[in-house]
Amino acid sequence: GQQLNQSPQSMFIQEGEDVSMNCTSSSIFNTWLWYKQEPGEGPVLLIALYKAGELTSNGRLTAQFGITRKDSFLNISASIPSDVGIYFCAGQESNTGKLIFGQGTTLQVKP
Amino acid sequence: DAGVTQSPTHLIKTRGQQVTLRCSPKSGHDTVSWYQQALGQGPQFIFQYYEEEERQRGNFPDRFSGHQFPNYSSELNVNALLLGDSALYLCASSSLGADYGYTFGSGTRLTVV
Numbered sequence: 001g002q003q004l005n006q007s008p009q010s011m012f013i014q015e016g017e018d019v020s021m022n023c024t025s026s027s028i029f030n031t032w033l034w035y036k037q038e039p040g041e042g043p044v045l046l047i048a049l050y051k052a053g054e055l056t057s058n059g060r061l062t063a064q065f066g067i068t069r070k071d072s073f074l075n076i077s078a079s080i081p082s083d084v085g086i087y088f089c090a091g092q093e094s095n096t097g098k099l100i101f102g103q104g105t106t107l108q109v110k111p
Numbered sequence: 112d113a114g115v116t117q118s119p120t121h122l123i124k125t126r127g128q129q130v131t132l133r134c135s136p137k138s139g140h141d142t143v144s145w146y147q148q149a150l151g152q153g154p155q156f157i158f159q160y161y162e163e164e165e166r167q168r169g170n171f172p173d174r175f176s177g178h179q180f181p182n183y184s185s186e187l188n189v190n191a192l193l194l195g196d197s198a199l200y201l202c203a204s205s206s207l208g209a210d211y212g213y214t215f216g217s218g219t220r221l222t223v224v
Contacts, residue, residue: 003153035215042115042201042215043154088153096167097205098144099213101153 006089006102013079014110021087021105022073029091032065032072033099038085046087047074079109113138115204115216123222124192132187132219136204142166143185144213145177146201154201160185161207189221197223 006023013019023032031050035043047058049065049072056063062075072089089102116135124130136143142161146154156169160179179185183204189196199220203213 003155006153040217042203042217044215045213090153096159098156098159098167098169099146099154099203100156103151103153 004089004091004100004102006105008105009103010106010108012108012110015079015081017079019076019079019107020073022071023089023102024071025091026070027091028069030069030094031092033090033092034063034072034074035088035090036085037088043088081109081111083107084109115202115214117202117216117219119219120217121220123224125224126192126194128192129188129190130192130221132200132221134185134187134202134216136183136185137214140204140206140214141183142205142207143179143183144203144205145185145187146203147171148199148201148218150198157187192223194223197221
């Protein structure tokens with residue numbers, strides 16, 4: 001099935017470090033979403049982006065909607081142990097509303 | 112306010128059997144989508160139900176079917192199970208026309224042996 005290209009695949013960082021991950025697509029999306037999934041749970045929405053070039057923050061998280069509408073990135077500043085999890089980007093198709101997900105970035109934080 | 116509720120949480124089935132998974136959407140939501148998440152992968156769209164009808168369908172065979180009830184709850188049925196059907200099945204609810212706002216359940220972990 002169709003998936004977005006998300007990188008890196010995994011990250012192991014020290015507590016307090018900043019993290020950056022990105023997502024690219026061959027298709028244009030009008031909405032980009034970033035989710036976090038923890039073991040045994042479904043994805044939880046972190047940030048939603050609706051406009052090309054838009055930069056949105058949610059606490060220590062910042063995400064941007066690429067100008068070409070084919071990419072997005074997520075930054076986490078001053079990471080803490082509870083940031084551990086799998087982060088997914090998703091593009092939402094305008095005509096169907098369905099979500100196309102990336103493969104995920106697994107984040108581990110060392111205290 | 113309850114979120115999306117899925118049952119059962121875990122299930123083990125044998126190849127060739129049939130399975131039914133259930134989903135109750137978040138209060139106020141009228142649209143239910145189902146996703147399959149294989150280990151180490153992102154969720155893949157199966158189909159979406161609104162007003163008791165299938166509105167959209169992903170690239171899944173006809174062995175995968177669904178239903179939505181008048182109270183907006185939904186079922187996912189998979190017939191003739193294959194080993195490759197082993198995955199986490201996620202239900203997501205939303206309000207039709209909302210900009211975003213899919214709320215996901217915790218999923219049903221299906222293992223086919």
